[in-house]
Structure formats: structure tokens, C-alpha cells
Amino acid sequence: MQNAEWKDENMKILIAIDDTDNMEKGRGTGHLAQELSEMIQEKGYGTCERITRHQLLIHEDIPYTSHNSSMCFMAQVRQEDLPQIIRLAQDFLEREHAPESDPGLCVAAMEGIKSPERLIDFGWSAKKTVLNKDLAYSMAQETGIHLSEHGGTGLGIVGALAGVGLRLSGNDGEFKGQIKIGQENDIYQVSEICEIGGADLVMGLDGTVLHGEEKVLFGRFRKLLLAEGKSVMLVAPLEEKKEGVAWVTCNKKQLRAFGDERIV
Amino acid sequence: MNELFEIKELFETNEKGQACFSKGKDAFKEAQMAAEECLQFAFDVEEELFTEEEERSCYNCRYRRWTKASFTCQGRE
Numbered sequence: 001m002q003n004a005e006w007k008d009e010n011m012k013i014l015i016a017i018d019d020t021d022n023m024e025k026g027r028g029t030g031h032l033a034q035e036l037s038e039m040i041q042e043k044g045y046g047t048c049e050r051i052t053r054h055q056l057l058i059h060e061d062i063p064y065t066s067h068n069s070s071m072c073f074m075a076q077v078r079q080e081d082l083p084q085i086i087r088l089a090q091d092f093l094e095r096e097h098a099p100e101s102d103p104g105l106c107v108a109a110m111e112g113i114k115s116p117e118r119l120i121d122f123g124w125s126a127k128k129t130v131l132n133k134d135l136a137y138s139m140a141q142e143t144g145i146h147l148s149e150h151g152g153t154g155l156g157i158v159g160a161l162a163g164v165g166l167r168l169s170g171n172d173g174e175f176k177g178q179i180k181i182g183q184e185n186d187i188y189q190v191s192e193i194c195e196i197g198g199a200d201l202v203m204g205l206d207g208t209v210l211h212g213e214e215k216v217l218f219g220r221f222r223k224l225l226l227a228e229g230k231s232v233m234l235v236a237p238l239e240e241k242k243e244g245v246a247w248v249t250c251n252k253k254q255l256r257a258f259g260d261e262r263i264v
Numbered sequence: 265m266n267e268l269f270e271i272k273e274l275f276e277t278n279e280k281g282q283a284c285f286s287k288g289k290d291a292f293k294e295a296q297m298a299a300e301e302c303l304q305f306a307f308d309v310e311e312e313l314f315t316e317e318e319e320r321s322c323y324n325c326r327y328r329r330w331t332k333a334s335f336t337c338q339g340r341e
Contacts, residue, residue, distance in 0.1 A: 021309075028309035053311045058330045067312050067330070176311050220316040252315055 011079055012110045015089060016072035016163030019104060019156025020097040027098075030176050033071035036092055045085050046077035050198075052173035052226050054166040055259065056126045056159055070163030071176070074110075082109070086146055093150040104136075104156030106164045108145035116168060119143045123165025123172070124264045126158060136161045170229035171262055174255065178222045179233065186218045187245055193233055197222075200230035204237065205250070205258065215245040221252050225259070234258060271298050275340060283340035285322060288333055295322040304339030 015036070021028045030053060037048035051073045058068055077085060089105050097103040113119060122139045125131060133149075136158045140147035145164070149157050166172040179197040182188055190202045191212035202210040210216070216235055224231040234255060235247040250258070274294050278284040287294045292315060299305045299320045306326045307313070314323040322328055327339035 028312060030309060030311040058332060060331065069312070071311075174311070220318075252313065256314075 011077060011082075011112070013075050013077055013082070013085075014072055014106075014108045014110060014164045014167055015075060015085075016070055016106045016160045016167065017089075017093060017103060017156070018070040018159030018163060019102045019152075020093060021101060028067075029069070029071045032093070032096055033073060034176065035096070036089055037073050037075070039088060039092065040075055040077070040085060043088070045081045045088075046075050049074040050231070051176040052167055053176060054123070054163045054173040055256075056162055057128060057130065059130055061130050068159065070159040070166070072163040072167040072173070074167070082107075086148075090148060090150060097151050100152070102152030102155040103150045104154060104158065104160040105148050105150060106140070106145065106157065106160035108143070108164050108168075110168070112144055113168070114144045115142060119145070119161075119165040120169045121165070123162045123169060126162030126165075127172075127263050131158050131162070133157055167226070169264075171227055171264075172259070173226045174259070175224040175226065175231055179224055182218045182222065184218055184220050187215050187243075188218065190214050190216065197233070198231060199224055199233045202233045202235055202247075203227070204235055204247070205254065210235070210247065214247065215243075217242075217245050217248040219249045219251060221255070222249050223252075223255060225255065227262075271301055274298050275337065278336065282336040282338075284331070284336050285328075285334045289323075289330075289335075292321065292323070296320065298322050299325060302339065 017029060017033055020032050030051060033051045040046060040048055051071050054070045054072060056068045056070060086107050093103045093105055133155060136147060140161060147157050147161055181197045190210045193199050193202055202216060217238060224233055234250045236250050236254060238246055238248050274286055275283045276286045299322045304327055305320060308324055308326045315321050328335040328337055
């Protein structure tokens with residue numbers, strides 16, 4: 001286990017977990033991340049932001065349990081509570097992970113990360129190449145963050161560390177769940193999507209940022225991506241404008257393709 | 265050619281003995297057809313769905329495991 005060095009009294013931390021699920025339980029790593037974030041808040045340790053999912057490399061040499069994706073969230077906590085928060089997360093993973101999984105936990109105080117660019121590079125590398133536990137522990141030591149394994153081979157530490165790096169990059173991942181408003185075939189103004197729906201901005205596939213009064217047709221998927229540190233709803237031009245509506249939310253395939261294009 | 269025969273043709277056995285979907289990651293119609301007749305199909309968790317929600321497709325199944333070019337089916341093993 002790599003011990004962390006905590007410096008700030010009120011700090012933002014990133015918590016990532018990976019490789020906790022199996023196909024029989026039908027309860028994925030995202031579900032566990034959600035439960036963990038709720039526990040942290042219920043115990044009064046701080047407030048947690050939304051969870052992001054980060055897709056890592058799909059490769060036959062990586063024995064991922066089901067998807068090889070890592071889940072990460074940010075929390076604002078007090079420095080003195082950090083050891084308890086880590087203990088809470090460790091106990092939770094050891095109690096809740098599926099028997100055949102290899103869970104890993106990474107916790108990083110954002111202001112305390114040494115060489116954050118190296119950690120971000122590690123995250124991008126995990127999307128392109130096969131990494132191992134030795135590399136992960138080495139990187140955790142170099143950057144001064146907590147990394148621990150909690151069952152099986154513990155290989156999930158690689159994805160957990162990568163998840164923190166990718167969340168830190170601000171340019172990878174989808175937020176868990178759909179946005180807070182609307183359903184398929186509804187039409188919303190961009191201003192509503194931002195003010196009520198929780199998006200920071202609405203953007204076209206070509207990078208065009210939509211104005212507040214522009215209208216968007218909701219498709220079946222209404223996901224937000226993490227881009228430039230913001231929660232972004234990605235939209236595509238409608239083939240035929242209808243009633244002043246020129247945009248439609250991207251489908252899953254478009255979102256994944258956009259994500260693949262962002263890999264550094 | 266009947267439909268069941270076509271669906272059988274969608275999977276081939278790879279060198280590890282796994283049932284591998286032969287049409288890749290963009291054969292949405294074929295993945296739907298295969299899932300429609302599959303008794304093992306089960307929806308994956310929300311964040312891992314590949315196509316639209318509620319679409320019964322091998323791409324959305326808990327038992328598919330992505331490979332570089334396609335996926336293998338653990339339900340057919």
C-alpha cells in the first residue's frame with residue numbers, strides 16, 4: 001500500500017475504484033461508486049460530485065472482469081477525516097466486491113499531487129497500452145497518492161489510478177446517469193439544459209458552443225461528458241430543422257466515437 | 265436461408281473456444297437479431313450500455329465481453 005501525504009485542511013479529493021463487478025451480480029462498479037459517495041456524505045465527511053466513467057484499453061492481455069472501465073468522483077472533505085474516508089472506502093470494497101473481481105482503490109488530494117501531468121499521462125496510457133501493478137505503484141509513489149488493492153489479484157489498482165488521472169485531465173469520461181430533466185422527444189432550450197439539467201454547456205460535435213436560446217431535441221440518450229473540466233451535453237445537427245430546432249442529442253455511438261477521438 | 269441459421273452464422277469459435285461475434289462493433293441489426301432469440305440475454309448496467317437504452321441487443325448484454333474488433337459471448341459458452 002502506498003501511503004499518501006495530506007497537506008490541505010479543506011481539500012478536494014478524487015476517489016476512483018475499478019474491477020469490483022462480475023456478470024452474475026449485475027451490480028457494476030458504477031453502482032458501488034455511487035453507494036460509496038452516498039456513504040461519505042451520509043457520514044458527514046463532505047460533499048461528493050457526480051461520478052464519471054472512464055473507458056480503459058480493451059485488450060486480450062488485460063483480464064478485466066466485464067468492461068475495463070474505471071469510476072471516479074470528486075469530494076470536498078476535511079483533511080482530518082481523510083484517514084477515516086480511506087478506511088471507509090477500503091472496508092466497503094472488501095465487503096461489497098464480487099468474489100471473482102480484483103478491486104483497487106485510489107484516493108488523491110488534488111492540491112497534493114506531485115507531477116499531476118505524469119498522473120494524467122498514466123491515465124491516457126491506460127487507454128492505449130497494457131500497464132501493470134508495478135507501474136501503478138511506482139506512479140502512486142511518485143505522485144504522492146493513496147493506492148491499495150482489496151481482493152483477488154488487486155489488478156484493479158491500475159484502472160483506479162488511471163481513473164484519477166483521467167478525471168484530473170478534465171477531458172475524458174461520461175457522467176453516470178442521464179441528465180436531470182426531460183425524456184425522449186422533448187425539446188429544451190440550452191439555457192434550461194444548463195440551469196435545470198446540470199450541464200455546464202451544450203456543444204456540437206465540431207466544438208461549436210450553443211447559445212442559451214437555441215433548442216435541442218432530446219433523443220434516447222441524454223448523457224453528459226467531461227470536457228475541458230466541464231459537464232458537456234454533446235449534440236449533432238438535425239438533418240431537417242423543425243420548429244426552430246436545429247440540434248439533437250448524440251446517441252451512444254457518437255459519444256463513444258467522440259471519446260475515442262479525444263485520446264491523447 | 266432461415267433466420268435461425270443466419271443468427272448461428274453470426275458467431276464463430278475463436279482460438280480460446282469462445283463464441284465470438286463475427287460482425288464487429290457496428291452491426292447493430294445483427295446484434296439485435298441475435299439478442300432477440302437468445303435465452304441468456306440480460307441487460308448490462310446503465311453506464312455500460314452501448315446502444316440506446318432498452319434496446320435488446322448483444323451490444324447491451326451483461327454477458328458480452330469486448331475485444332478489440334468485436335465481442336465474445338459468455339452466454340453461449
